Amino acid sequence: MFDGLKDKLNDFRKDVEETTEKDSDAAADASDATATDAATGTPAADDAADAAATVDATSGPAEESDTDASAADESDPSTFQRAKAFATGRVIIEEEDLEDPLWNLEMALLESDVEMSVAEEILDTVRETMLGETRKQVETTGELVEEALxxxxxxxxxxxxxxxxxxxxEADKPVTIVFTGVNGVGKTTSIAKLSEWLADRGYSSVLANGDTYRAGANEQIREHADRLDRKLISHEQGGDPAAVIYDGLEYAKANDVDVVLGDTAGRLHTSDDLMSQLEKIDRVVDPDLTLFVDEAVAGQDAVTRAEEFNEAAEIDGTILTKADADSSGGAAISIAYVTGKPILFLGTGQGYDDIERFDPERLVDRLLGADET
Incomplete structure (x- = not known):
């Protein structure tokens, strides 16, 4: 899962390591040169060596005094500062170390379908976290990069x-959950998976087929309901979707069912008539949660559609299907930031059990190689 993006993040880590190690070598050479000059009695070098060697016993390297600053090689203050840091056992990460690697990281994120504003936010955070950061020589730059990422x-x-x-x-029962999204992204199957997920945790559910537009929609969801032994509420094709889901809610109240799972017609975000139906469902049923469903492999398209659906009938979260087939990770990285609403579940296969709660910390660990399971 997301192997392509994982590789690109690892490339960024290597880029920064290579750049900073080159500059660390240069700092080591400068530090050696300073020490050599100090041994021969060069006044400015004596001052620089003294400054570089002075370390406060409790707080680390002493701050540079005005005298120390005047002793610096003004033609290359960066090298001098690096040499001082190196002499006191530290390495400084500067803008020049990050410029090319950050550019490469930006291109890698965009190529992985990460939305532009999201990529920029990631870059800004990495830059702010690492710029001017010092590390002990016993640490690795890779560790700092990994923490920043x-x-x-x-x-x-x-x-x-x-x-x-x-x-x-904690919600009053029954809880009504409405599912939205475009055609063919696995919305109905996700409803069946979530019904099974809820059953595993002791919650009963009823399915309500609000997809009254598509021929064969009743048959599709009924097949899932029969396999899972769930009650299905449905109307004739062409009926009012809001009325179907409302009937599902009334059934749940009368039969002490915990959760109503309401399907809706797959629609394009540009279809005004169908989008207005979502608004009607929102008014009539007042669902507790509205979940947007799309494919992880859709990348930037999924992000754009999530924005549009959120504007039509405010969503509370997202389910991304086909996450197991997605190497880019762009949708998983971007949707929550763009909509302000979380990814809640990932679909990871064809079986009813192939759904997992979305764990941001675990996803980050996967991307950075800390979780190889």
Missing amino acids: HDALLDVIAVGQFDFEERIA
């Missing part, structure tokens, strides 16, 4: 996260 990715991926199971447990 971890924080930057988590900031955009974890937007709006909430505990879905806790929300269901």
Whole structure:
């Protein structure tokens, strides 16, 4: 899952390591030169060597005094500062170390279908976290890069996260959940998967087929309902979707069912008539949660559609299907940040059990290679 993006993030880590190691070697040479000059009694070098060697016992390297600054090689202050840091056991990461690697990272994110504003946010966070950072020579630049990437990715991926199971447990029953999205992305199958996920946690559910436009929609969802032994509420083709889901809610109230799972017609975000139906469902049923469903492999298209659906009938979260087939990870990285609403589930296969709660921390670990499971 997301192997392509994982490789590109690892390339960025290597780029920064290579750049900073070259500059560290240069700093080491400068430090050696300073020490050599100090041994021969060069006054300015004596001052620089003294400054480089002075370390506060409790707080690390002493701050540079005005005298130290005047002793610096003004033709290349960066090298001098690096030499001082190196002499005191530290390495400084500067803008020049990050310029090319950050450019490469930006291109890698965009090529992985990460939305532009999201890519920029990640880059800004990495830059702010690392710029001017010092590390001990016993550490690795790769560790610093990994920490910066971890924080930057988590900031955009974890937007709006909430505990879905806790929300269901604490809500007044029945809980009504409406599913929206375009045709062919696995919306109806995701409803069946979520019904099974809820059953595994002790919650009963009824399916309501609000997809009254598509021929064969009743048969498709009925097949899932029969396999899972769930009650299905449906009307004739061409009926009012809001009325179907409302009937599902009334059935749940009368039969002590915990959750109503309401399907809707797959629609393009540009279809005004169908989008207005979502608004009507929202008014008539007032669902507790509206979930947007799309394919992880759709990348930037999924992000754009999520924005449009959120504007038509505010969504509460997203389910991404086919996550197991997605190497880019662009939708998983971008949707929460762009909509302000979390990804809640990932579809990872064809079986009813192939759905997992979305865990931002685990996804970041996967992307950075910390979780290889």
